Amino acid sequence: MSTTTQGPAGRYRIAEVGRLTGFAPTTLRFYEQAGVLSPADRTPAGYRVYDDRDVERLRLIARAKDLGCTLDEIGDLVQAWDADECGPVKHRLRSLVDAKVAEVQRHITDQMALAAQLRATAAGLAGRSVDGPCDDSCGCTTAPGDTHDIAGGCGDDCGCSGSDAGAVAPAMLATRGPDDGTPPLTCSLGGGDVTARIDEWRTLLEDVHERHAIPGGLRLEFGAAAPLAEITRLATAEHDCCPFFAFAITVDGRGIALEVTAPPDGRVLVESVFGAVAT
Numbered sequence: 001m002s003t004t005t006q007g008p009a010g011r012y013r014i015a016e017v018g019r020l021t022g023f024a025p026t027t028l029r030f031y032e033q034a035g036v037l038s039p040a041d042r043t044p045a046g047y048r049v050y051d052d053r054d055v056e057r058l059r060l061i062a063r064a065k066d067l068g069c070t071l072d073e074i075g076d077l078v079q080a081w082d083a084d085e086c087g088p089v090k091h092r093l094r095s096l097v098d099a100k101v102a103e104v105q106r107h108i109t110d111q112m113a114l115a116a117q118l119r120a121t122a123a124g125l126a127g128r129s130v131d132g133p134c135d136d137s138c139g140c141t142t143a144p145g146d147t148h149d150i151a152g153g154c155g156d157d158c159g160c161s162g163s164d165a166g167a168v169a170p171a172m173l174a175t176r177g178p179d180d181g182t183p184p185l186t187c188s189l190g191g192g193d194v195t196a197r198i199d200e201w202r203t204l205l206e207d208v209h210e211r212h213a214i215p216g217g218l219r220l221e222f223g224a225a226a227p228l229a230e231i232t233r234l235a236t237a238e239h240d241c242c243p244f245f246a247f248a249i250t251v252d253g254r255g256i257a258l259e260v261t262a263p264p265d266g267r268v269l270v271e272s273v274f275g276a277v278a279t
Contacts, residue, residue, distance in 0.1 A: 012050045014040075021058040028058075036061060036075045057081065064093070068100055101276055185266050188241045197241075200234055201273055209255075213277045217246075217261035217270045226256040245270070 014025045023031075028048075031037035037057065040048035060081050064074045073096055080088040125139045134140040189197060207226055212219040222231070228249070235247040235258060244266050248259040262270050271277075 012055065014048045014050070017050045017055060017058065020055055021062055023058060023062070031058075031061065034071055034075070036071065036078050060089075064096075067093075067097060069096055101271075104272065185244050185263075185269070186242070197238070198273065201238075204230060204234060205275060208275070211275055211277045214259060214261070216263075217259065217267070218274050218277065219257055219259045220274060221255060221257045223255040228256055231256065231258055 012020070014028055017023070017028060018025055028037065028040075032039055038054070040050055040054070043049055057078060060077060061074055064077050069077070077089060077092055077096075080092050121139070127139065129138060187194060204227070205220065207222050208220045209223050210221045212221070228251070231249060235249065239245055239247060244262050246261045248261075250257045250259065260270055260274050
């Protein structure tokens with residue numbers, strides 16, 4: 001015969017709370033010690049017991065934890081939640097989420113720049129090894145583009161002049177099968193150029209009035225006074241280096257809008273560069 005850890009209605013033993021919320025008993029004890037969970041009541045035998053409000057509080061904690069909130073941030077949310085007013089909780093959670101979106105976007109930008117640098121370095125290391133110790137030409141101890149003295153002038157073999165001048169191996173952001181007919185998720189910009197391009201978009205997107213989800217991407221509405229020429233220039237430049245992005249500019253009674261779409265594997269990049277839709 002099976003037994004249950006649940007006591008009277010709305011009273012739960014620690015194992016039952018764990019099943020309801022997904023938290024291990026050791027985690028529940030830790031949250032209690034950290035102050036984000038009120039000390040549990042005890043049975044005469046000394047067992048912890050929790051009520052429905054504790055379960056709801058733990059569901060909020062689980063939600064915040066899934067969103068990457070720190071223990072201090074979770075504590076602030078719980079304190080707001082305890083006042084039984086949704087408004088402050090939602091405002092605080094939205095602020096935390098906005099900050100984390102910006103943090104993730106910065107991280108993606110940094111990773112894209114690093115990927116470009118690694119690809120360029122890999123290309124530089126693909127050449128023949130030098131005879132003897134490493135020197136400035138082998139690519140082991142110098143970054144791409146630093147293998148000669150600019151003051152000494154560029155030669156035909158330095159790679160700075162000619163048809164391949166400035167070429168950088170594309171940064172591979174994801175893999176895709178070769179025969180599926182869609183562009184690979186690659187960016188042909190170098191690391192520094194990626195950062196500069198992201199800065200250009202951030203400046204332009206300050207004028208966005210609203211963002212709306214559309215199939216496969218986002219619709220960015222600028223309003224009637226938007227810099228149409230700059231939107232066109234930047235969208236064209238972006239498609240040149242990242243052909244997996246597709247852009248459509250619309251002009252109607254609502255003003256000027258830019259629609260950005262990408263294959264399913266690139267949707268996260270759409271939001272990382274162009275922003276997320278408010279929920």
